[in-house]
Amino acid sequence: MSVTPPTNRIWWNERVPKSELIWVIVAFVWGLIMFFMMIYWHAYGEQNLSNEAYKITAEQFTEKTEAMVEKYQVREESGYPVVHPPPGEDVYMIARLWQWWPILELEKGQSYRLHLSSLDWMHGFSLQPININLQIHPDYEMVLTVTPTTTGEFGVVCNEYCGIGHHTMLGRIYVVDNEGK
Amino acid sequence: MATNEQYRTCQTTGLRVYQSAENLIKANAVVAVVFLLVGGLFGIMVALTRWKAIHLLPADWFYLALTAHGINLLVVWIIFFEMAVLYFASSVLLGCRLATPKMAWAGFALMLIGAAITNVAVLMGNSSVMFTSYVPLKADPSFYAGVILFAVGALIGTFVFFGTLVIAKQEKTYEGSVPLVTFGATVAAIIAVFTIASGAIILIPTFLWSIGYVSHIDTLMYRTIWWAFGHSSQQINVAAHISIWYLISAVVLGAKPLSEKVSRGAFLLYVLFLQLASAHHLLVDPGISSEWKIFNTSYAIYLAVLGSMVHGMTVPGQIEAAQRKKGYTNGLFEWLRKCPWGNPAFSGMFISLILFGFLGGISGVVMGVEQINLIIHNTIYVPGHFHATVVAGTTLAFMAVTYLLIPLIFQKEIMFPGMAKLQPYVFGLGVAGISVFMMGAGTLGVPRRHWDISQADAVLPYDFPGAANLMMGLNGMSALLAGVGGAMFIAVAVGSIFFGKKIVDSAEAPTAVAADENAAVVAKHGDEEHPAIPGTIVLVVVFFTSFVLYYFVNWKYLAEVWPLR
Numbered sequence: 001m002s003v004t005p006p007t008n009r010i011w012w013n014e015r016v017p018k019s020e021l022i023w024v025i026v027a028f029v030w031g032l033i034m035f036f037m038m039i040y041w042h043a044y045g046e047q048n049l050s051n052e053a054y055k056i057t058a059e060q061f062t063e064k065t066e067a068m069v070e071k072y073q074v075r076e077e078s079g080y081p082v083v084h085p086p087p088g089e090d091v092y093m094i095a096r097l098w099q100w101w102p103i104l105e106l107e108k109g110q111s112y113r114l115h116l117s118s119l120d121w122m123h124g125f126s127l128q129p130i131n132i133n134l135q136i137h138p139d140y141e142m143v144l145t146v147t148p149t150t151t152g153e154f155g156v157v158c159n160e161y162c163g164i165g166h167h168t169m170l171g172r173i174y175v176v177d178n179e180g181k
Numbered sequence: 182m183a184t185n186e187q188y189r190t191c192q193t194t195g196l197r198v199y200q201s202a203e204n205l206i207k208a209n210a211v212v213a214v215v216f217l218l219v220g221g222l223f224g225i226m227v228a229l230t231r232w233k234a235i236h237l238l239p240a241d242w243f244y245l246a247l248t249a250h251g252i253n254l255l256v257v258w259i260i261f262f263e264m265a266v267l268y269f270a271s272s273v274l275l276g277c278r279l280a281t282p283k284m285a286w287a288g289f290a291l292m293l294i295g296a297a298i299t300n301v302a303v304l305m306g307n308s309s310v311m312f313t314s315y316v317p318l319k320a321d322p323s324f325y326a327g328v329i330l331f332a333v334g335a336l337i338g339t340f341v342f343f344g345t346l347v348i349a350k351q352e353k354t355y356e357g358s359v360p361l362v363t364f365g366a367t368v369a370a371i372i373a374v375f376t377i378a379s380g381a382i383i384l385i386p387t388f389l390w391s392i393g394y395v396s397h398i399d400t401l402m403y404r405t406i407w408w409a410f411g412h413s414s415q416q417i418n419v420a421a422h423i424s425i426w427y428l429i430s431a432v433v434l435g436a437k438p439l440s441e442k443v444s445r446g447a448f449l450l451y452v453l454f455l456q457l458a459s460a461h462h463l464l465v466d467p468g469i470s471s472e473w474k475i476f477n478t479s480y481a482i483y484l485a486v487l488g489s490m491v492h493g494m495t496v497p498g499q500i501e502a503a504q505r506k507k508g509y510t511n512g513l514f515e516w517l518r519k520c521p522w523g524n525p526a527f528s529g530m531f532i533s534l535i536l537f538g539f540l541g542g543i544s545g546v547v548m549g550v551e552q553i554n555l556i557i558h559n560t561i562y563v564p565g566h567f568h569a570t571v572v573a574g575t576t577l578a579f580m581a582v583t584y585l586l587i588p589l590i591f592q593k594e595i596m597f598p599g600m601a602k603l604q605p606y607v608f609g610l611g612v613a614g615i616s617v618f619m620m621g622a623g624t625l626g627v628p629r630r631h632w633d634i635s636q637a638d639a640v641l642p643y644d645f646p647g648a649a650n651l652m653m654g655l656n657g658m659s660a661l662l663a664g665v666g667g668a669m670f671i672a673v674a675v676g677s678i679f680f681g682k683k684i685v686d687s688a689e690a691p692t693a694v695a696a697d698e699n700a701a702v703v704a705k706h707g708d709e710e711h712p713a714i715p716g717t718i719v720l721v722v723v724f725f726t727s728f729v730l731y732y733f734v735n736w737k738y739l740a741e742v743w744p745l746r
Contacts, residue, residue: 001437002361002427002444002499003274009357011441017711019718020443020495026725027490031483034732038475038551041736046744047552053467078640103641122315122400124559128626128643130742133558135466137400138317142467147744155643159559159628161311163318164240167632168639 049134049144056141058119065092069102077103082174090115093156093171095123095136097163100156100171107178108151117141124160127173133159148175188278191589192684194432197354198590201282202272206265206590207678208289210583213261214674216296217576217667220253225664228615232657233635233650240632244309247630251312252303255571256331256414257296262579263369263421264289264338269586270366270424271345277354280344288337295331298323311630313411316387316398325388329381336377339370361438361445362431365424368448373417375456380410401468408459415571416455419489420448422533422578426496429530429578432585433521436503439711444495450488454480461545464554474551486546493538493724498717505712513716529581529605536609537574540616541566543728547735556739561631561653562623569616572663577609580670587674593681601673608666614659622652624738 008014016024042048072085081102085091087110094101096119106112116125118138125134130150134142156171188199223246229237230246238246272279279285301323302308308320346367349355359367383406389395427444430436438444460477463469480486504516521527544566548557557563584601587593595601627634627649634649636642 001435002431004360004431005355005357006361006441007437008441011358014440014442016440016443017714019714020439020491020498023494023721024443024487024491027487030490030725030729031479031487034546034550035475035479035482037736038479041552042471045552045740046746047555047739047742048471048746049465049552049555050746051470080641121317124628126559126626126628127743129646131556131560131624131626132742132745133465133555133560135404135463135558137467139399140401140467145746149743155641157626157628157631157643159631160315161244161318161630164244166630167240167634167636170636170639170641170643172641172643 050142052143054141054143055139056117058117058138061092061115061117061141062094062119064115065094065101068092073102074105077172080172085112087111089113092116093125094119095125095158096120098158098165098169100125100158100169103172103174105174105176106148108148108175110178111145111147113143114146115141115143121162122160123158123162123169126157126159128155128157130154135160148173151175151177194589196273196589197276198273199278201285202268202279203590205279205282205285205289206268206273206586209261209265209268210586210590211678212289212293213258213265213579214583214671216253216257216261218671219300220250220258221664221667223247223250224254225660226250228657228660230632231634232654234654235657236633241306241309243632244311244630245303245306248309248311249300249303252299252328253296254576255312256328257292259418259571259575259579260331260335260414261292261296263373263417264292264335265586266421266425266579266582267338267342267366267370268345269590270363270428271342271349273590274360274363275345275349275355277345277349277352280341280348282341284337285341288334288341291334291337292331293334295327295329295334297327298330299327302327313407314387315407316390316400316403319391322388322391325384325391329384329388332377332380332384335373339373339377342366342370358441361441362424362428364445365420365427365448368451369417369420369424371452372413372420372455376410376413376417379406379413383407383410401466404466405459405463405469408462409456412459412461413456415567415575416451416458418571418575419455420451422537422575423448423489423492423496425578425582426492426530426534427499429526429581429585430496430500430503433524433527433530434500434503436499439495439498439502439714443491447488447491447495450484454485454488457481458485458549461549461554464549464551465558471551478549478551478554483546486542489538489542493534493542494717494721496534497720498714501714501717502711505714510712513719516716523602524584525601525605526581526584528602529577529584529609532605532609533574533577533581536569536577536613536616538724539727540613540620541569541574543731544616544620545570546728547732550732550735553735553739555745556735556742557623559629560623561619561627561629564629565616565619565621565623568612568619573609573612573616577605577612580608581605583670583674587677587681588684591678591681592684593677594684595673596676596681597673600669604666604669604673607669608663611659611661611663611666615656615663618652618656618659622649622656625649625652627653 084105123136154173158169308324310320457477509516
């Protein structure tokens with residue numbers, strides 16, 4: 001029994017029942033398939049998080065973001081600047097207690113290099129209802145290339161606990177259709 | 182020398198129970214249950230706050246309650262109970278005196294003091310930093326100090342376990358290899374040493390930072406090392422509760438492993454690969470390469486998952502083999518129908534096995550895929566997953582084994598047997614609901630650790646779909662049901678231990694393990710004589726099909742989100 005020493009002292013020479021042996025092989029092969037699936041997706045899939053990241057200070061990141069806002073602000077909403085950078089441009093979003101700043105306006109089908117960093121604590125970038133989730137650290141700048149494929153208004157929820165105002169930390173991204181222009 | 186220490190021989194099992202081990206098992210188990218009660222109450226408050234229609238607590242109390250819930254259940258209840266399991270698996274199963282019982286008591290005292298200090302820090306309200314205490318969120322220094330003391334105490338207990346193994350070997354209290362359950366407990370203890378070392382490496386500097394001796398702690402380093410503690414501590418649970426599955430099926434049904442080699446090999450894979458899983462938490466963090474993520478998140482090439490999939494077959498397989506030996510050979514599932522479903526030790530164990538495999542196991546592997554994590558990270562899907570593993574899996578298995586410990590160690594009859602009989606079903610159903618509804622809400626984007634997803638006072642509000650609120654409401658109801666199940670367990674356990682009828686040892690000669698005639702027949706057969714296990718094969722095929730389907734469905738979901746590179 002499992003609560004007594006094995007009856008057969010040389011238990012490691014016992015024959016393994018066939019049903020178990022088959023299951024071990026199936027499970028091992030399934031593990032290989034799942035392992036190579038991740039590598040396959042890097043080659044052929046469209047949703048892969050970039051490995052690009054830099055060490056950065058809060059001041060440097062604020063500076064870059066403010067420069068972008070100054071250059072490409074198109075209007076203001078609820079005290080937030082709305083920024084519409086040209087396609088292919090580097091866009092920045094600051095995470096801080098308790099804001100995602102500024103509001104971005106992107107064009108459907110275009111790619112942008114999105115830079116994300118926190119000025120204070122850790123935050124969670126959660127784009128809704130698309131449901132893309134990223135961990136945002138202070139002192140690290142994450143850079144990814146994103147291509148919005150749906151238009152509308154999207155919420156950026158914070159999903160890493162960041163203190164008492166955590167639930168009020170929301171941002172916004174608009175995606176507009178610009179094919180008519 | 183304490184070699185002449187008093188022991189008694191358990192009448193039902195023939196196990197030799199030493200006084201020192203017995204007292205320590207009792208103390209650790211009782212304290213564990215007290216913290217289960219405390220943590221459970223906080224858990225119900227958390228669930229009722231996230232149920233929009235009730236929204237019980239204000240924000241500051243919500244985060245306090247969530248921190249207390251996490252610390253008391255993920256750490257304190259489980260580790261105290263695991264100490265009892267370790268002492269049982271070494272001293273009782275090997276029929277050996279416990280090594281250095283005084284040190285074991287010192288460890289117990291440190292754990293208790295540590296747990297109390299951390300709880301006080303949390304209740305004071307300035308340490309609502311969650312179970313993870315991510316820097317630069319700062320808790321009261323006593324918060325970290327309490328966790329560190331607790332960990333040191335647990336480490337001492339772990340070494341008492343290792344010491345007992347050495348004594349048993351030296352004093353030849355058993356022949357051949359240690360029993361499979363002791364082997365599994367050893368695996369848990371080895372993982373515990375790794376876990377606690379990682380915890381010390383990160384929490385000691387964090388403590389020094391909180392009192393101003395260290396100026397800065399890098400957040401990415403913190404998360405990387407902290408999860409080697411946080412995730413690995415849950416791997417101790419996996420090894421411990423799987424050992425308990427083997428223990429219960431052996432004691433209740435006389436089941437014998439289909440193959441010692443395969444079951445032990447599966448445990449060995451845990452020692453070698455389980456700890457890599459701390460990478461599961463870092464899949465969408467900056468500054469870590471995809472190569473690192475893929476290798477670690479898959480435990481090399483899913484070798485620890487292989488271990489769990491093997492146990493998922495061998496545990497029901499050995500039950501089927503034992504039942505068929507007893508003559509329940511009709512059709513595919515007579516063996517399963519004729520299992521002792523009215524015995525809460527058995528039903529609890531089997532429900533734990535099913536929920537851990539189907540809900541916890543499958544969801545865990547899927548969310549641990551490097552890319553799929555993008556659509557799951559930090560949503561409430563994550564607590565949905567780990568409530569299936571840690572609550573339905575570990576906690577329910579611990580409850581189930583308590584129904585065996587009460588007569589064996591506490592020598593008390595089970596009080597309220599009718600309630601005990603129902604308890605695993607009520608608790609299991611409640612926890613299954615919690616897991617499923619949180620996972621459902623998570624796929625709709627609902628964040629974890631969030632006081633109010635309707636964001637009443639946000640400048641730029643976002644409306645979650647109505648279904649998300651429905652899921653969170655159903656989660657609240659399931660939490661109440663699980664709470665009822667938990668209360669039933671505590672009533673039975675506390676009632677039996679303190680007010681139960683004493684089981685009197687008669688003067689009969691000590692009997693061998695599994696004196697029960699049927700069980701003995703089952704136990705003695707060699708591996709070659711194992712009957713075929715067609716019923717288990719059907720169960721495994723159903724499991725594997727669900728696994729493969731769910732895995733690829735999530736790739737499909739991922740393929741629908743905005744392209745990223």
